[in-house]
Amino acid sequence: MERVLITGALGQLGIEFIKYFKKNNIYVLATDIKSPSKELSCDFEIADALDKEHLDLLVKKNKINTIYHLVAVLSAIGETNPINSWKVNMNSFHNIIEISIENKIKKIFWPSSIAVFGTKSNLEMVDQNSILNPNTIYGISKFAGEKLIEYYNKKFELDIRSIRYPGIISFDTKPGGGTTDYVMEMIDSMSKGNDYQCFLEKNTKLPMLYIDDAILGTIRYMNTNKNDLNVKDSYNISGFSISPYELEKKLNENGFKGNVKYKPDYRNEIAKTWPKEINDFDAKKDWGWKAKFGLDETLAIKFK
Numbered sequence: 001m002e003r004v005l006i007t008g009a010l011g012q013l014g015i016e017f018i019k020y021f022k023k024n025n026i027y028v029l030a031t032d033i034k035s036p037s038k039e040l041s042c043d044f045e046i047a048d049a050l051d052k053e054h055l056d057l058l059v060k061k062n063k064i065n066t067i068y069h070l071v072a073v074l075s076a077i078g079e080t081n082p083i084n085s086w087k088v089n090m091n092s093f094h095n096i097i098e099i100s101i102e103n104k105i106k107k108i109f110w111p112s113s114i115a116v117f118g119t120k121s122n123l124e125m126v127d128q129n130s131i132l133n134p135n136t137i138y139g140i141s142k143f144a145g146e147k148l149i150e151y152y153n154k155k156f157e158l159d160i161r162s163i164r165y166p167g168i169i170s171f172d173t174k175p176g177g178g179t180t181d182y183v184m185e186m187i188d189s190m191s192k193g194n195d196y197q198c199f200l201e202k203n204t205k206l207p208m209l210y211i212d213d214a215i216l217g218t219i220r221y222m223n224t225n226k227n228d229l230n231v232k233d234s235y236n237i238s239g240f241s242i243s244p245y246e247l248e249k250k251l252n253e254n255g256f257k258g259n260v261k262y263k264p265d266y267r268n269e270i271a272k273t274w275p276k277e278i279n280d281f282d283a284k285k286d287w288g289w290k291a292k293f294g295l296d297e298t299l300a301i302k303f304k
């Protein structure tokens with residue numbers, strides 16, 4: 001029986017993973033540095049992922065055998081305090097690695113990001129094995145994390161798995177300070193008939209993924225036989241790509257009022273070093289990855 005610890009469980013992804021595990025009768029201990037704003041459907045403990053002893057205690061006490069380590073300071077917020085971002089992203093991950101070795105944790109999930117790519121890749125369409133030259137502290141920490149996965153999996157026979165998520169779109173849970181947050185902000189403003197000021201240029205195209213695809217895809221990947229997984233660092237996966245202007249037009253076509261003003265800031269500089277499209281051939285081949293939601297299917301959730 002799987003017994004799952006989620007760190008960073010109150011974030012955009014964590015809340016949705018909790019829902020999935022509960023629905024499937026899998027034990028979850030959710031942890032975060034803050035308290036939940038509403039009651040959760042699973043056990044919860046406040047735990048700073050930088051406090052290794054505390055997490056180790058929780059793992060032992062709750063007989064945890066699987067960890068979803070979701071703690072991170074995301075791309076946009078990360079640039080405002082890179083020293084702290086590196087500390088949170090890397091030290092917490094290293095704590096999880098140490099705890100996993102000590103407690104013989106069977107499987108660990110640690111998400112990477114499209115922020116690992118950079119201008120040395122063909123950003124029109126990044127391949128699985130593109131050159132990685134990230135230039136945000138977030139991207140650099142994800143790059144380092146991918147290298148740690150390869151190293152520790154081999155050295156200690158761990159089974160840490162990873163996916164390079166594109167921008168995740170969700171409507172029930174709020175985004176946590178990334179470069180693709182504009183999607184949810186624009187939809188939210190315009191659905192209320194308000195204007196929206198967008199922090200990206202109108203034609204800045206980025207890859208996105210609807211939350212259900214992210215959760216179910218990750219679960220499918222985590223349930224795949226290890227021998228079938230040929231990518232040893234982190235899998236590319238892709239949903240669909242859009243620019244702010246394309247989104248604005250779609251919202252207008254669907255009757256959403258409100259205008260968008262474009263006032264690009266430092267987040268547009270980040271976005272310019274990120275891919276527009278992602279080649280996810282390896283994920284399709286190795287573990288049957290397939291996105292169900294395109295832009296229209298994603299927006300249909302909001303329009304219904």
Ligand SMILES: NC(=O)c1ccc[n+]([C@@H]2O[C@H](COP(=O)([O-])OP(=O)(O)OC[C@H]3O[C@@H](n4cnc5c(N)ncnc54)[C@H](O)[C@@H]3O)[C@@H](O)[C@H]2O)c1
Pocket residue numbers: 007008009010011012013014031032033034047048049050069070071072073074088092111112113114164165166167168169174175176177178180
């Ligand atoms: N959301 C996306 O678009 C996206 C895209 C690519 C990768 N990812 C990755 O997926 C993972 C989850 O992302 P998310 O969007 O849910 O992030 P989020 O910012 O919404 O949530 C992160 C959670 O971690 C918690 N946290 C922060 N510091 C902590 C600490 N020291 N100890 C314990 N908890 C702490 C926060 O309180 C928050 O609830 C991250 O690793 C992120 O890099 C997300």
